[in-house]
Amino acid sequence: MYRRALVTGAISVAVAAAAPGTASPRKIGMSDVGRLQEKIAAIIASDHKRGGQRDIEQQAAALADTALNLQNSGSATQRVRSSLYATAAGFRSSAMWAAIDGRRFKEAIAHMREAQTLAELSGDQAIKFRIWSHAGTLYRHMGRPADAHAANDVARTLHITRRDPMFASLGMARQMAIQGVSHEVRSLPRIFDRAHEAMLRANPNDFRPVWLLAFWDEAELHSLALSAHLAAGDWPTAEYHAHRCLASLRPHMQRSRAIATSRLAQAQLAQGDADTATYTAMNVNSEAAIQHPRVSRMLQEFGAALRATAPGGVNARTWTEHTAAWRAPA
Template identity: 60%
Template sequence: MEMISGLDPTALGFVPRARPSAATPHQEPPLERRTLLTAAASTAAGAVAGAPRPAAASPYRVGMSDVARLHQRFTDIIASDHRHGGQAGIEQQATRLAAEALALQESGSASQRVRTNLYVSAASFMSSAMWAAIDGRRFGDARNHLRDAAQLAELSGDQAIKFRIWSHAGTMYRHLGRPAEAGAANDVARGMSLTRRDPLFASLGLARHAAIHASAGERNSTQRAFGQAQEAMGRAAGRGEVRPVWLLAFYDQAELDSLALSAYLALGDWATAEAHGHRCLAALRPHMLRSKAITTVRLARAQLEQGEPEAAVGTATQVAADAAAHHPRVAGMLTLFGRRLAETAPAGPHTTAWREFTALTPKGHAR
């Protein structure tokens, strides 16, 4: 009571004990003393109630509800990427959410299942940050995110997120013009047992490997890999597999055709590229706005290289102004399209029309 109230024992109503005389019999304390003791006890109890309390002895329990909240935020990141793509804001938000998932590991007690899922969430967010950096052509940042994402994925032990990270790494090295490293990274993804259990993962790994073959100029390997990817996609249909949201949100026949369009452009097979471009646009889901912009520019390039500047310019002008102005990858592709148009038809009316169009477009295509 002294420690709690800050009062000395006498102030609390206690009387120093005296050795009783043998001649004096023990007596009950007078009523006034008992009243004072009761009052002092009440004062001490009030002091305990009003004093600042130390941290609760029972730590916060991190549960699957916290994991579910993070999963919803990851779904939001995926949706934002498909609408806008490549934005530094998406990359930064995903990085912050990865840190939030890791902070939960330290905030309280949790089951092993919860801790594993928190690492999966952190790795998922870092893989999205990595992809946003790749799509935005911030390759130095993407390599840093690759390192962090791979470490978190190992802690999670989750094969699906490992596949995503190394498949993204393959795409990064392909865009950097390093097909050997791209193939090695994609082989890490394709070598996981997950691709033997689920043909949809196998199909994606094969399709991306086909694009890597094309960047190295390997036509036969490209055609063979795309054939295998198409066959695996056919086997994946109707299996009822439980698959991660990031895979279901984008990989389908349209994405396979998008990768084929990119690959055949790299090989200079313009007619085949155009055919895949039309198929992709016909099958794209409405939320795939970033993919639609990229596919449209690639289709315009395939038409231009076949000596059809009128059709090419008509296609290129269909790219959404927001994507043309704010998506670094789309903006760069449109700039290259304009240069190629000027090279192939420097004095043509369609080249003039394109220049006028880009000059009048807010935050023009040539950014």
């Protein structure tokens, strides 16, 4: 009897172990989240080097899906789940930014909607700010300044902007760029000063997400001021901010350098200095000039304006030869 009971018990244990759904679920922890978040830095580095590329967008979107799949792979605390949603939202917002930078606006809107949902599920103020701030930039590039204002206002009213002046600074600077598109010239210097003051007031030792630390500084503040004054037709002030931006850009900001240089050339040409403008435009990195959609478009506009200013002139010929060399086979 004893032996029969022992065998029966052993079989029962084996059957229970083999039954589906009875095994203990995997425990997801912050270490799992941390390993996924380590990939954010690589996405951001690729963006600063060669932003706007479709493969960056696709990689970021795939990592967002990876974060969501991890949600469903086991049990987790509320803190871990919130962090996973924030991580997924961060990757999705990087995909959104790559699409904006590549002027793929339909795709950017789809990423934005997904990112907004994930950000709400996370409750993370920093990622909410990033997504709504990106939304303002998206609508600005689409020529919809009213929507850009509204989206950026959502970012600026989040309580993180009251807690950390660095976020407040970025929100004001992007408002400045939007008002430039709306030709609200008189308010631009005041907004610039307020954004700069907030940046200086921020505690450099406060914890901030890697996406903010990687780009937001005085150089980028001047870059947004350059964009604002260029859109508003204030060429001398645009040129001033371009020089300030280029003088302080960090070495890894290669995409930003190409954009600022292209805008500087436009501002110089608009002031009638075709010689200097042509020289400036020729300093844009050839890889960015060919592969980055925003840079390519600005340089095409520059070439058209240069030829309209002095058709058949030496600068127009020099520029035509220079751009032909970009596309020449190796």
